[in-house]
Amino acid sequence: MSKLSLITKGFIKENPTFVLVLGMCPTLATTSSAMNGLEMGLATLFVLVLSNMVISLISPLVPDKVHIPVYIVVIATFVTVLQFVMQAYTPSVYQTLGLFIPLIVVNCIVLGRAEAFANKNGVLDSALDGIGIGLGFTASLTVIGIVREILGSGSIFGWKFISGDGILAFVMAPGAFLALGYLMVLFNKLAKK
Amino acid sequence: MVLCLTAVCLICAAILGGVYALTYNPIQAANQKALESSIKVVLPQGGELSDALEAQSEGVSYQYYTLTEGDEVTAYAVKSTTIGFGGPLTLMVGVLADGTVYNTSVLSHSETPGLGAKCTTDEKFTSQWKGFSPDKSLKVTKDGGDVDAITASTITSRAYTLAVSNAVALVKSLASNE
């Protein structure tokens, strides 16, 4: 697989949200606006790239029986590092995303990539794979966020283009399921032909 | 096998300890900065700001800051928490010595996005607190007061109003004691 396709595959072919259907919890919970979706995606990207790199480095040394716990510890370490860094430098983002930052630990995308890719490939490829899947995840989250923000509050990235309220349900819980459901239909129609 | 897992855990714990130590000061500074900027917003310019003080009012303890000009305390910034729709709602309320609200700012909340969360952004709601006179009644209009509630978010508006009202009551008791 060429280096470029490692990065681009996350957008359509192996899109973590619409094709692999992984990491649904943050996808639904943090996409009430485009900005939140983007930030959550980038946070996951950060953990994904670093944990992929470290896991590809240490996987030859780890006995087979304990590889899952070891991967989880590595991932949890990076998640906690991310928590500290965000608390220190972007406290408001940390407050918005709240619980879903520590929950990156149990995001199946991260552990899934460690198992499916990073433990059999080199550091560079694993990093690129992390970037690719992470960017794909970020893109999907941002798109869902944009759709929900337009319908729910009549704005894009906080820039309001209609006055008054939107369809509030789209900002709240039901809208998350509905927006993702209909976007998946659209994705199936366009990409799986 | 066990050795490997233990080693990984120890290394990771050590790394985290290191990062924790490195980011401890920036995190404190960030929290401090957030607090200071909210105080700055709710108090008039000039004067000397005190350190955090504590006071009791009706069995609840409040953290507050005073602004002194010369020998006179001109304004107070009170951290006031009430219960909103989704959880605790914490405000910083600036009150002048005569009981006039100077301005308010939300420190933390867990209100519904698009509804109660508008207490941080809704211009009409937030701007009414600037110079809210002590003669006016600190209740939402639905309850017979003078506070215009956020559309469709009465509970949040009530909680917000109560937080301001508690802060004003505290300042009044503090000012009369001096």
Place this chain on the structure above:
Amino acid sequence: MEILLIIVSAIFVNNILLAQFLGICPFLGVSNKVSTATGMSGAVCFVITFATLVTYLINQYLLVPFGLEFLQTIAFILVIAALVQMVEIVLKKISPSLYSALGIFLPLITTNCAVLGVAITVVTKEFTFGGTAHMLNLGESLVYAFATALGYGLAMILFAGLREHLSLNSVPKAFKGLPIALITAGIMAMAFLGFSGIC
């Protein structure tokens, strides 16, 4: 009274699946049949309550006294992983019938974010039951965890029932499978929204 509020709030108002979006992967993954959904809910119920008990104690008596709160995430996930393993082994020995009912779901639960989510929530979030903002004590945490798990089971089993019926209907091709399931979940979430504000 306060306990009742915690229970109603955790099951209906802040339903963990439909309002908080925790544990969605198994919600979508194993909700094709009511029987598997029931098995999964049982296993989750058991693990959430047990994990909350253990993580609460570890946090209170090990992490906080030594100033090690920064190890919270890593300690909790390890405890949950170990606990799930242990439950699996014990269950196999003591009650093989229960093991064969829940067994296949247990390994999946480690990465179910509902478990870690509840464990982190009870030790970090201030709750407002009974009119004041406060942290939950051990008893309340357990009640909260158990009620949350009941809410999980409720939503999961209802959803599985809907999906069983749905599979008998003809659904447009692009909607087949997950999309229609998500839209169904959206409508359920809307119904649960009706509970908001009651406590």
